[in-house]
Each structure stands twice: as structure tokens, then as C-alpha cells.
Amino acid sequence: MPYVNIKVTREGVSRAQKAHLIKGVTDLLVTVLNKNPATTFVVIDEVDMEDWGIGGVPVEEWRARQSSST
Amino acid sequence: MPYVNIKVTREGVSRAQKAHLIKGVTDLLVTVLNKNPATTFVVIDEVDMEDWGIGGVPVEEWRARQSSST
Amino acid sequence: MPYVNIKVTREGVSRAQKAHLIKGVTDLLVTVLNKNPATTFVVIDEVDMEDWGIGGVPVEEWRARQSSST
Amino acid sequence: MPYVNIKVTREGVSRAQKAHLIKGVTDLLVTVLNKNPATTFVVIDEVDMEDWGIGGVPVEEWRARQSSST
Amino acid sequence: MPYVNIKVTREGVSRAQKAHLIKGVTDLLVTVLNKNPATTFVVIDEVDMEDWGIGGVPVEEWRARQSSST
Amino acid sequence: MPYVNIKVTREGVSRAQKAHLIKGVTDLLVTVLNKNPATTFVVIDEVDMEDWGIGGVPVEEWRARQSSST
Numbered sequence: 352m353p354y355v356n357i358k359v360t361r362e363g364v365s366r367a368q369k370a371h372l373i374k375g376v377t378d379l380l381v382t383v384l385n386k387n388p389a390t391t392f393v394v395i396d397e398v399d400m401e402d403w404g405i406g407g408v409p410v411e412e413w414r415a416r417q418s419s420s421t
Numbered sequence: 422m423p424y425v426n427i428k429v430t431r432e433g434v435s436r437a438q439k440a441h442l443i444k445g446v447t448d449l450l451v452t453v454l455n456k457n458p459a460t461t462f463v464v465i466d467e468v469d470m471e472d473w474g475i476g477g478v479p480v481e482e483w484r485a486r487q488s489s490s491t
Numbered sequence: 492m493p494y495v496n497i498k499v500t501r502e503g504v505s506r507a508q509k510a511h512l513i514k515g516v517t518d519l520l521v522t523v524l525n526k527n528p529a530t531t532f533v534v535i536d537e538v539d540m541e542d543w544g545i546g547g548v549p550v551e552e553w554r555a556r557q558s559s560s561t
Numbered sequence: 562m563p564y565v566n567i568k569v570t571r572e573g574v575s576r577a578q579k580a581h582l583i584k585g586v587t588d589l590l591v592t593v594l595n596k597n598p599a600t601t602f603v604v605i606d607e608v609d610m611e612d613w614g615i616g617g618v619p620v621e622e623w624r625a626r627q628s629s630s631t
Numbered sequence: 632m633p634y635v636n637i638k639v640t641r642e643g644v645s646r647a648q649k650a651h652l653i654k655g656v657t658d659l660l661v662t663v664l665n666k667n668p669a670t671t672f673v674v675i676d677e678v679d680m681e682d683w684g685i686g687g688v689p690v691e692e693w694r695a696r697q698s699s700s701t
Numbered sequence: 702m703p704y705v706n707i708k709v710t711r712e713g714v715s716r717a718q719k720a721h722l723i724k725g726v727t728d729l730l731v732t733v734l735n736k737n738p739a740t741t742f743v744v745i746d747e748v749d750m751e752d753w754g755i756g757g758v759p760v761e762e763w764r765a766r767q768s769s770s771t
Contacts, residue, residue, distance in 0.1 A: 352683060352690055354494055354532060358604060358634040359664060366471050366479075368663050373474030375659040383651045384639060390685065392494060392532065393474035394428060401576050403632060404583030404603035405670065409576075410632055422543060422550055424498040424704055424742060429524060436611050436619075441523045443614030449515040453508050454499060460545065462704060462742065463614035464568060473492060475530065480492055498744060506681050506689075513684030533684035534638060541716050544723030544743035549716075562753060562760055564634055564672060568704040569734060581733045589725040593718050594709060600755065602634060602672065613702060615740065620702055646751050646759075653754030673754035674708060 352390045353380050360410060361397035369395055422460045423450050430480060431467035439465055492530045493520050500550060501537035509535055562600045563590050570620060571607035579605055632670045633660050640690060641677035649675055702740045703730050710760060711747035719745055 355376050373393045380386040403410045425446050443463045450456040473480045495516050513533045520526040543550045565586050583603045590596040613620045635656050653673045660666040683690045705726050723743045730736040753760045 352532070352640055352685060354534065354638040356636045357660075359660075359666070360632055364664065369471055370474075370479055370482075371663045372659065373479060374477045375663065376656060377474065377477035379652065379655040379659070380637075380639075383648050383655065384644065386639070388476045390530075391475065391477070392492070394468055394494065395472040395474075396468075397472075398604055398606075401579055402605040402607075404580075404587065404605075405601065405632060406598045407584050407587035407601070409580055409583060412580075422500055422545060422742070424744065426496045427520075428494040429520075429526070430492055434524065438523050439611055440614075440619055440622075442519065443619060444617050445519040445523065446516060447614065447617035449512065449519070450497075450499075453511045453515065454504065456499070458616045460740075461615065461617070462702070464608055464704065465612040465614075466608075467612075475492060509681055510684075510689055510692075513689060514687045517684065517687035528686045531685065531687070534678055535682040535684075536678075537682075538744055538746075541719055542745040542747075544720075544727065544745075545741065546738045547724045547727035547741070549720055549723060552720075562672070562710055562755060564674065564708040566706045567730075569730075569736070570702055574734065578733050582729065585729040585733065586726060589722065589729070590707075590709075593721045593725065594714065596709070600670075602632070604634065615702060649751055650754075650759055650762075653759060654757045657754065657757035668756045671755065671757070674748055675752040675754075676748075677752075 353384070353386050353392070355380075355391070355393045356396065357393065358396045358398055360403050361399050364395075364397060423454070423456050423462070425450075425461070425463045426466065427463065428466045428468055430473050431469050434465075434467060493524070493526050493532070495520075495531070495533045496536065497533065498536045498538055500543050501539050504535075504537060563594070563596050563602070565590075565601070565603045566606065567603065568606045568608055570613050571609050574605075574607060633664070633666050633672070635660075635671070635673045636676065637673065638676045638678055640683050641679050644675075644677060703734075703736050703742070705730075705741070705743045706746065707743065708746045708748055710753050711749050714745075714747060 376393050377388050377391050406413045446463050447458050447461050476483045516533050517528050517531050545553045586603050587598050587601050615623045656673050657668050657671050685693045726743050727738050727741050755763045
């Protein structure tokens with residue numbers, strides 16, 4: 352009876368990729384915990400870049416810093 | 422001081438239906454747990470069909486399978 | 492296919508009260524949105540008093556202030 | 562390794578305000594718990610007014626009532 | 632920069648099974664979306680049986696009904 | 702009317718530190734968005750170390766690797 356929530360930044364995740372995530376997570380729960388797929392929910396949230404922070408700054412600024420530091 | 426989050430698939434839930442859900446859940450918490458409505462929050466999330474998985478597939482595919490199997 | 496999460500402070504909610512909440516929320520989703528109970532999940536979280544803040548303070552301090560101000 | 566989720570009503574929160582929230586929360590976790598900013602995530606959700614309930618009604622109705630009662 | 636939350640009923644999930652879930656979900660996000668494991672969080676919540684409802688009843692009652700109906 | 706959820710690993714966070722987090726986050730929402738503290742909720746979740754994954758492994762293993770790699 353699992354419920355899985357996947358949050359990723361909104362950067363053009365396709366329908367096929369979402370379907371792949373849903374299948375992969377469900378299969379994993381069947382394999383590891385013998386869960387029933389019929390009562391396994393997966394909910395994907397795409398989060399706008401300006402709404403995701405890491406390192407104290409929005410994610411785009413974080414990535415810019417990471418690239419420039421290498 | 423309850424916080425309730427309701428997630429449903431995005432399929433044309435009306436404002437009136439949302440207001441009905443908010444009232445119904447709040448009344449329930451008052452009745453069952455004697456909570457104060459003034460500090461009871463209800464947050465509704467409508468989730469796009471392609472972002473909701475069940476049975477290892479996106480919900481539309483799941484429903485199509487259920488119908489065809491009957 | 493709804494998923495509902497109810498968070499309340501941990502103050503001795505009984506099994507019967509939890510069952511009442513589960514039934515009440517599920518019935519509401521059937522009534523308002525014609526959802527299928529078999530694919531409606533309700534998850535209840537009891538949150539320790541020291542982990543819940545309102546008005547900038549832990550909830551017990553908040554309640555003490557409210558009472559003393561009346 | 563903290564994860565922080567901030568939900569607010571959608572009422573024109575600017576990019577600068579979001580960046581301010583991200584910085585403020587991250588700094589707080591560094592100050593209070595000595596967390597590493599590089600593994601501190603902040604996710605902001607703006608929730609449509611009709612999707613947020615308080616006092617058993619949608620938030621706009623709640624605010625209208627509060628104003629008229631003063 | 633994904634964040635994944637997995638909720639399952641509390642029924643003796645072992646440390647090894649949790650590690651398996653963490654690895655499996657992280658690998659999936661690398662494979663499907665090319666995400667960086669170093670900024671991929673997985674948080675597992677075990678939910679007490681009395682706190683999980685399906686079909687309008689707590690999960691143990693639901694399972695008892697399913698078995699007796701076959 | 703904000704709702705904030707803070708998840709941290711369970712490593713002996715004290716009541717005073719929790720109260721500090723609650724006050725800090727609430728003050729931030731007042732400063733940045735002019736929110737009303739009386740309708741600002743903060744919920745803190747402490748997550749067991751074995752339930753938090755990063756880099757595809759449980760957090761303790763991750764930390765051990767990070768230290769040994771320096």
C-alpha cells in the first residue's frame with residue numbers, strides 16, 4: 352500500500368520519462384517489499400527552478416556557481 | 422491545529438467542490454477531535470494525470486486496462 | 492485515486508477516532524467527487540507537541556498564551 | 562541534510578522574495594543545527610487561493626469574514 | 632536535485648531493505664533523468680497500520696475483508 | 702497562512718533548538734511576505750538515520766565515505 356512522491360525540477364521531463372519513473376519505482380517496491388502494484392501510488396511533482404533552493408540560493412544560481420568553480 | 426492535504430487527479434474539480442471538501446474535512450475534525458476550525462488548514466493539490474501512477478502505469482492507462490478487463 | 496494526509500498534534504487520538512477520520516474523509520471524497528474508496532488512501536500523522544509551531548512558538552506555549560489572554 | 566517545504570498562498574510572490582526565503586531558511590538551519598548548506602533543500606509551493614481552506618472555508622472567504630467582523 | 636518520499640506501512644522493513652529502496656530509487660533517477668546522486672534525497676516513512684486507511688477503513692480491516700471475500 | 706515542514710535527521714535536536722527553528726521560520730515569513738504569525742504553522746519531522754538516503758546510500762554510510770575521501 353505504498354505512496355511515493357517524487358519531486359524534481361521542472362526541466363522538460365517527458366511523458367515517457369514519467370511513465371518510466373512510475374514503472375521503475377513500482378517494480379522496486381514489488382521486488383524489495385513484495386507490495387501489490389494495484390495499491391501502489393506514485394505522484395510526481397515538477398517544481399519550478401525559482402522554487403527550489405540548495406546551498407542557500409535558487410538552483411540555477413547554485414549550478415552557475417558549481418560550473419564556474421571548476 | 423490540524424493540517425490536511427488532499428491530492429486528487431486534475432479532472433475539472435470545481436470551486437464549489439473544493440469548498441465542499443474544505444468544509445467537510447474541517448467539520449469532520451471538529452466532530453471527531455474537537456479541533457478549532459480557525460486553526461485547521463486544508464490544502465488541495467490537483468495532480469496532472471500523467472503525474473499520477475498506479476499499478477506501475479500512469480492513471481489513464483490504468484483506467485483503460487480496468488475497463489477493458491471487465 | 493485520492494491521497495489524503497491528516498496531521499494532528501499527538502494528544503491521545505484513539506484507534507476508534509482514527510477509524511472515524513478515515514471513514515469520514517473517504518465518504519466525503521465519494522460524495523463530492525465520486526471517487527472509488529478502493530483507491531482512496533488516508534494517512535494520519537500524529538506530531539509531537541514540541542514539533543508543532545504556531546504564532547512563532549511551540550503549540551503548548553501558544554495555548555498557554557491564548558488562555559492567559561482571555 | 563535538511564529538507565524544507567514552504568507552502569504559501571499564490572499572491573504574487575516575487576523571485577527576489579523566494580530567494581530571500583531560501584537564504585533565510587538555509588541560514589537558520591546552519592545557525593541552529595550547524596547543517597551543511599550544500600545538502601539543504603528548500604522547496605516553495607504556491608497554492609491557489611481556492612485550494613487553501615481555513616476555518617472551514619476557502620481563504621478568500623475567510624479573510625472577507627475577518628475584515629467584516631472588525 | 633530530486634527529493635523522493637516513500638511511505639509504507641510499518642511491518643518490519645529491515646535496514647537492508649531500506650538501503651535497497653534508497654539505492655534503487657536513486658539509480659532510477661540517474662538512469663531516467665540523469666540526476667546527480669549527490670543531490671538526490673530519499674526519505675522513507677513507516678506508517679503505523681492504524682494510521683493508514685484504504686477503502687474507508689484501517690488497512691488491517693481492509694486486508695481482512697479482501698481475504699474473506701476470496 | 703503559510704505551512705512550513707522541516708525535515709532533519711534524528712540526531713538529538715533539543716526542544717530549545719526546535720523552538721528556535723519555529724521562531725526563525727515564522728519571523729522570516731513575517732519579514733519577507735508580511736504573513737500573520739497566528740496563521741503560520743511550522744511542523745518539524747525528525748527522520749531516523751536509516752530512513753534518509755543521499756548519494757544512493759543511507760546517510761551514515763554517505764558521511765563515512767565523505768570523511769574517508771578527504
